[in-house]
Amino acid sequence: MGLPRRAAPGNIGYSMARVVMKFGGTSVADPDRIRRCATRVADRRAEGHQVAVVVSAMGHTTDELIALARRLSPAPNRRELDMLMATGEQVSVALMAIALQEMGLDAESFTGDQAGIVTDGHYGRAKITTIDRTPLEACLAKGSIPIVAGFQGRSSRGAITTLGRGGSDTTAVAVAAAIEVGRFDGHCEIFTDVDGVYTADPRVVRNARKLERISYEEMLELAALGAGVMHARAVVFGERYGVPIHVRHSQRPDLGTVICKETPDMEEIAVVGCALKEELGRLTVRRVPNAVGLQARMFERVAAAGVVVDDIVQTEFGDMTSVAFTVEHDDLAETQDIMARLLAELGHGELEIDVGLSKVSAVGTGMKSHAGIASRMFQALARHGIAIHNISTSEIKVSCIVPRLDGQRALQVVHDEFRLGTGGDAPMRVEGQPGVAYAP
Secondary structure: OOOOOOOOOOEOOOOOOEEEEEEOOHHHOOHHHHHHHHHHHHHHHHOOOEEEEEEOOOOOHHHHHHHHHHOOOOOOOHHHHHHHHHHHHHHHHHHHHHHHHHOOOOEEEEOOOOOOEEEOOOOOOOOEEEEOOHHHHHHHHOOOEEEEEOOEEEEOOOOEEEOOOOHHHHHHHHHHHHOOHHHEOOEEEEEEOOOOOEOOOOOOOOOOOEOOEEEHHHHHHHHHOOOOOOOHHHHHHHHHHOOOEEEEEOOOOOOOEEEEOOOHHHHHEOOOEEEEEEEEEEEEEEEEEOOOOHHHHHHHHHHHOOOOOOOEEEEEEOOEEEEEEEEEHHHHHHHHHHHHHHHHHHOOOEEEEEEEEEEEEEEOHHHHHOOOHHHHHHHHHHHOOOOOOEEEEEOOEEEEEEEHHHHHHHHHHHHHHOOOOOOOOOOOEOOOOOOOOOOO
């Protein structure tokens, strides 16, 4: 059975809610923290709810496993690296199940494969295609708590694959969609080491403010643009299948931030948050024939490798053209090889690589109905002497590529320009639209 069609949230007569609780790596970093997380799960069960749990690898286990592999090879085989990294979550699920069993609760641990999670097979950056929810439903039906390994699944050919950084968030929301928490008046709780979603990364921006709620659309943009609190694909699943997502601190009782459908008052605030994506690299293919289909040929190969392209700029010079695009540093070497092979086939052109770039972005649904956001952002960066290398926009975001060394300063500048912080003026509203404030 695949993922369900989108279901409208709401109780349809069931006496208990279904809740998926996801705990990140820092939340389960040692036995004491695992025990505290298990207590939270036990409390949910005591409230009468059906509960499924998703956990990440303990602490910095994934980084340690990658470092271990690189002691043997500077570029480990991606298949074997996925096989290795998947073991981190298997440790966590077993320990969480043991902790719950010690509290007198029935619990069963599941690898991604055992939980029925099937992926597209791209090692290191796989996407979930379907979930056979049969084993999870069977576990819930007998009153047990399924503990699912995040970050992993299996390909249609049976290979272990991982979902990329933050992939446990995606696992959790996909599991919530598969067991249809919306039909059971439930939600997905993402427990992490931060209090919720902030107007910017509070580790970088001194006066960042926590949001009580944010729309799926805004959260998706922020996640894709570098906000590390949520995995972008997790937000996509949430929106597509109507799964309310609560981002909460694993060791504190407050609600945190609710990610939900957009409501009319959300457009009253022009900019709701800012994000910074660091460690970008730019590839520029210069002086290649301006032939029909060239771009399709280029990016088809990049997409086939599972590489996500950030921004694309094309410049034409008569019958020649140049195409520049950015990718994350981790994908730079592989993408460079792809472009080098293409140029060899074309017999024309040059390839230039730039490193040391970052992207700062402002996001808000209020941009749909408010002009002047982009110009204000450009002026603010200019006043502080920060150069802009490229600009990209959508209906609800404006992004600028800036030097890596200026990235964090640029984030603070943009955050201040739109008055998003604590202790300052109210966030910038859309003019002429009365109503209550979107965020406290």
